[in-house]
Amino acid sequence: MDQAHQRAIAVIAHIDHGKSTLSDRLLQLTGTVGAREMRAQYLDRMDLERERGITIKAAAVRMSYLAADGATYQINLIDTPGHVDFSYEVSRSLAACDGVLLLVDAAQGIEAQTLTNLYLAVDAGLEVIPILNKIDLPAAQPDKYAAEMAALIGCDESDVHRISAKTGEGVPELLEAIVARVPPPTGNPEAPLRALVFDSIYDTYRGVIAYMRVIDGRIRLSDPIRFMATGVEVDADEIGVMAPHLEPVPMLDTGEVGYLIAGIKEVRLAKVGDTVTALGAPASHPLPGYREPKPMVYAGIYPVDGDDFPLLRDALDKLKLNDAALVYEPESSTALGFGFRCGFLGLLHMEIVRERLEREFRLALIATAPSVAYEVELTEGATRVVRNPTEMPDGGSIASVHEPYVSAMIVTPSEYVGTVMQLCQGRRGELDEMHYLSPERVEIRYNMPLAEIIFDFFDQLKSQTKGYASLDYEPVGSKASSLVRVDVLLNQQPVDAFSTIVHRDKAYDYGKTMTERLRKLIPRQLFDVPIQAAIGSRIIARETVKAKRKDVLAKCYGGDVTRKRKLLERQKEGKRRMKQIGSVEVPQTAFIEALRLEADGSKP
Amino acid sequence: MIATAPLFNRSGGWLADPGFGVYVHIPFCLHRCHYCDFNTYEGQDSLFELYVDALVTEIERWAGATRPPTSIFFGGGTPTLLAARDLRRILEAITRRMGLSPGAEVSIECNPETVDEPKFEALLAAGFNRFSIGIQSLMPHVLRGLGRTHSAERALESLAAARRAGVADLNADLIYGSPWERPEDWARSLEGVLGEQPDHVSAYALTVEERTPLHTLVATGRVRDVDPDVQAERHALADECFGKAGYERYEVSNWCLPGRASAHNLLYWSAGDYLGFGAGAHGHLDGRRWWTVKLPREFISAVARGACTEEGAEVLDHEQRGPEALMLGLRLASGIDVGAFNARFGDGCLSDRAGVISDIVGAGLLEQSGSHLRLAPGATMVANEVICRLL
Numbered sequence A: 001m002d003q004a005h006q007r008a009i010a011v012i013a014h015i016d017h018g019k020s021t022l023s024d025r026l027l028q029l030t031g032t033v034g035a036r037e038m039r040a041q042y043l044d045r046m047d048l049e050r051e052r053g054i055t056i057k058a059a060a061v062r063m064s065y066l067a068a069d070g071a072t073y074q075i076n077l078i079d080t081p082g083h084v085d086f087s088y089e090v091s092r093s094l095a096a097c098d099g100v101l102l103l104v105d106a107a108q109g110i111e112a113q114t115l116t117n118l119y120l121a122v123d124a125g126l127e128v129i130p131i132l133n134k135i136d137l138p139a140a141q142p143d144k145y146a147a148e149m150a151a152l153i154g155c156d157e158s159d160v161h162r163i164s165a166k167t168g169e170g171v172p173e174l175l176e177a178i179v180a181r182v183p184p185p186t187g188n189p190e191a192p193l194r195a196l197v198f199d200s201i202y203d204t205y206r207g208v209i210a211y212m213r214v215i216d217g218r219i220r221l222s223d224p225i226r227f228m229a230t231g232v233e234v235d236a237d238e239i240g241v242m243a244p245h246l247e248p249v250p251m252l253d254t255g256e257v258g259y260l261i262a263g264i265k266e267v268r269l270a271k272v273g274d275t276v277t278a279l280g281a282p283a284s285h286p287l288p289g290y291r292e293p294k295p296m297v298y299a300g301i302y303p304v305d306g307d308d309f310p311l312l313r314d315a316l317d318k319l320k321l322n323d324a325a326l327v328y329e330p331e332s333s334t335a336l337g338f339g340f341r342c343g344f345l346g347l348l349h350m351e352i353v354r355e356r357l358e359r360e361f362r363l364a365l366i367a368t369a370p371s372v373a374y375e376v377e378l379t380e381g382a383t384r385v386v387r388n389p390t391e392m393p394d395g396g397s398i399a400s401v402h403e404p405y406v407s408a409m410i411v412t413p414s415e416y417v418g419t420v421m422q423l424c425q426g427r428r429g430e431l432d433e434m435h436y437l438s439p440e441r442v443e444i445r446y447n448m449p450l451a452e453i454i455f456d457f458f459d460q461l462k463s464q465t466k467g468y469a470s471l472d473y474e475p476v477g478s479k480a481s482s483l484v485r486v487d488v489l490l491n492q493q494p495v496d497a498f499s500t501i502v503h504r505d506k507a508y509d510y511g512k513t514m515t516e517r518l519r520k521l522i523p524r525q526l527f528d529v530p531i532q533a534a535i536g537s538r539i540i541a542r543e544t545v546k547a548k549r550k551d552v553l554a555k556c557y558g559g560d561v562t563r564k565r566k567l568l569e570r571q572k573e574g575k576r577r578m579k580q581i582g583s584v585e586v587p588q589t590a591f592i593e594a595l596r597l598e599a600d601g602s603k604p
Numbered sequence B: 001m002i003a004t005a006p007l008f009n010r011s012g013g014w015l016a017d018p019g020f021g022v023y024v025h026i027p028f029c030l031h032r033c034h035y036c037d038f039n040t041y042e043g044q045d046s047l048f049e050l051y052v053d054a055l056v057t058e059i060e061r062w063a064g065a066t067r068p069p070t071s072i073f074f075g076g077g078t079p080t081l082l083a084a085r086d087l088r089r090i091l092e093a094i095t096r097r098m099g100l101s102p103g104a105e106v107s108i109e110c111n112p113e114t115v116d117e118p119k120f121e122a123l124l125a126a127g128f129n130r131f132s133i134g135i136q137s138l139m140p141h142v143l144r145g146l147g148r149t150h151s152a153e154r155a156l157e158s159l160a161a162a163r164r165a166g167v168a169d170l171n172a173d174l175i176y177g178s179p180w181e182r183p184e185d186w187a188r189s190l191e192g193v194l195g196e197q198p199d200h201v202s203a204y205a206l207t208v209e210e211r212t213p214l215h216t217l218v219a220t221g222r223v224r225d226v227d228p229d230v231q232a233e234r235h236a237l238a239d240e241c242f243g244k245a246g247y248e249r250y251e252v253s254n255w256c257l258p259g260r261a262s263a264h265n266l267l268y269w270s271a272g273d274y275l276g277f278g279a280g281a282h283g284h285l286d287g288r289r290w291w292t293v294k295l296p297r298e299f300i301s302a303v304a305r306g307a308c309t310e311e312g313a314e315v316l317d318h319e320q321r322g323p324e325a326l327m328l329g330l331r332l333a334s335g336i337d338v339g340a341f342n343a344r345f346g347d348g349c350l351s352d353r354a355g356v357i358s359d360i361v362g363a364g365l366l367e368q369s370g371s372h373l374r375l376a377p378g379a380t381m382v383a384n385e386v387i388c389r390l391l
Helices: A019-029 A042-048 A084-095 A112-123 A142-153 A171-181 A306-321 A347-360 A414-426 A457-464 A504-521 A561-576 A588-599 B045-060 B084-098 B117-126 B140-146 B152-165 B183-195 B213-219 B228-244 B263-269 B296-305 B318-329 B338-345 B348-352 B354-362 B377-390
Strands: A006-013 A060-066 A072-078 A099-105 A127-133 A194-203 A207-216 A224-227 A233-235 A238-242 A246-248 A257-261 A275-278 A297-303 A327-333 A337-344 A365-367 A374-378 A383-386 A398-413 A430-438 A441-449 A470-481 A483-490 A500-503 A529-535 A538-545 A578-581 A584-587 B020-026 B071-076 B105-110 B130-136 B170-176 B200-205 B248-251 B254-256 B273-277 B282-285 B288-292 B310-315 B366-369 B372-375
Touching (some): A006 A019, A006 A171, A019 A072, A019 A099, A019 A127, A019 A171, A084 A194, A084 A347, A099 A112, A099 A171, A112 A398, A112 A470, A142 A430, A297 A327, A306 A327, A306 A337, A306 A347, A365 A588, A398 A414, A414 A430, A414 A441, A441 A470, A457 A470, A500 A504, A504 A529, A504 A538, A561 B288, A561 B377, A584 A588, B045 B273, B045 B296, B071 B084, B071 B263, B140 B152, B140 B183, B152 B183, B170 B228, B228 B254, B263 B273, B263 B318, B273 B288, B338 B348, B348 B354, B354 B366, B354 B377
Parallel strands (some): A006 A072, A099 A127, B020 B273, B071 B105, B105 B130
Antiparallel strands (some): A194 A207, A238 A246, A238 A257, A327 A337, A374 A383, A374 A398, A430 A441, A483 A529, A529 A538, B200 B254, B273 B282, B282 B288, B288 B310, B366 B372
């Protein structure tokens, strides 16, 4: 297909604002999916299915559209992941596009996440087509939100498409607008091949399936190719397009979007953002914008049952095949045994990995509180990166500690501005900017330590704004902070799993909360057990688990010695499974419970 | 058959020769108490006669080892819910089948509501010589909370009636540390019971057992859970009051006047042999422990069919018997007689544990005193902590 008749677009939308339904209508109106085959959420369902024994991901769908001008256009609909943790992936998907559909629920207005992605699209110089969806809903306020969108992207309110993806109203006009307003690709067909990888997944049978857009030149079946960032050299065993089913093709031309299968065994060898070039006539420079995935959030992940450690290692190795951003290395904890310190793009990424480990590999896991990577400058001059609080050097040897900061963007109804500002300031946020999207809705930006966000900030934000506020954030470098390590000691012995790095002003709150929590979780021993929180050798909080005074079975009823012995054997078995912290016996469940409470957001 | 045992030692110490016991279970009650998880049933009066017949048959057809018992114990349930003549039939079946050791202790548990002077007289005449009365508390609100349907007066009166009938060996059962009990309530119950000068007192900390009404009440927050610290205090108060009144604590929950320890109780704690008859009864012979079907109806029909009433059993090997005997023996204030223990269970049990034992002795929880190994006085109320390290 010649370049003039190609269009590549992505949909930017908040979850539930109707992206899947709009995709359904586009597939239908373009005849890509026939009436008999059509089901609601068509592309989402494809993700879950397998075709020809290959895992399908509807990362990009090719549609043929016969436009009003009588010409047939090839419209490529490229999927974008919808969360802040994957903003780099979003940026690569957008880099493969010529325009975006900004899809907003006419009853909800634009959300923080959508704004971030919109800004990414605008920065990338993409044509933005604003759309209000669900205009058929009784609660829709299209005029209000059209004004908001027009103000945001600097267009006229009348340029905002008003559609109902559900009924199809306004969608034909939208298709015309895509053809009319989104520019065709501008690559050079005669230049050496440069194809941008914007997604890649791992399939057990075929290896990696890389989704890409040919920016310059063309790629042919069996061409020897090279991934420029990783240096991997392979042959293009299969190239093809999704329309929406996988269709092998002999060639992908300049501007076309398709997939590549080349016997690659791990996604980290065909990373998102990499450039594919031909070995025969290689490009001199890769496409701009490639970045190594950088973990932002770290946590220790441990099997609840220590015997599962090898299973956990195998599971992580398998996940890694399909997740280039996941990093992990073994670590051990006196409280939790053997596990892994894992690095994630963000909290959602952490949740996804953990969920997959638990669901797909049936592992019972416990995670330590998430932390960030601190840069510690030592007085002797060296710099050390601390990803686990226990690695934090002693206060005396530290010259300064830098922690990662993010720019947090919150979109909230204006009545909650005070609440949101209070919350952010309580998390060491510094107001960056604030502007009204409309009289009722405000976009607020704070610079905040990432560490303050990764605990329960999102939950707090949601609960304090009755669910109305939305959050997005992006890294903005690091800053020196007054940070200290708080240790938790059990009968004078530090418990590594509870060490944490917090701002000096919050150390007391953390210490108090953890000692109180542990006092309730640690079973009474035959002696008083002090639970202390300390910064270095300075105790900042203390609780005591009083010695137990009664632990004896009352009687031996009717000569039932068996029952008595079983009760005691169970008690002994419980003892066997306890961790010995110094002279204190602590059931593993106490550590797990304390960490769970922490994860549930009861952190100060 | 072993020759008649010597007159039984009831000093309360661990027994090298614990004798031979028979336990009979009567699984019926007028009313089930809120805390009770024993094998007992209400409203089955129509089964009494069949049950007694079945018990007699079961005893008569017992084909296993026997010796003339040194102790017989009728427990429940409420044994005294049965008529004295029924209880006599059962007791006679036992003595007919296996004889009776001279000086044997023949105990029966009584509920205050089901005994009076004539009944005590009839039971004495039948051969029962030790009576254990379930007093539990002398405070009306505590009795109500526990689900006891008798009054405090009735409880005290049953003790007095036993004495009037000529009962020479009288035990009062008490429960402490229930959620309804204030500190002064326990003191008053102790005082009231001691006023009747029983020979023996068993005082048990209330345990909230699963599948009881009390458990439901606690689990749903309608009744406060028991507080082990409070129970420890109540135990200490009991120990003090009984001590002043001349009673000695010979086991965690049992106190007696000198020479009045319960032989049957000592037999359990000394890992002795006993047969168990009746629904849900437990028996033990030489390392084999067994228990019978729990439902009275099932028990009756099994006996009628000539079928085995045993529901389950376990056989402890040599390696397991020692620790179990240790678990039982350390509950006694005397502890175990090391020489006699080694003679009965082999010296491997203690020598294998020498390291742990010396650690526990070092921690002040066990003490080695002369020939005996026993819990340190301060460790009685945390005995599980010690014992489970030795299992």
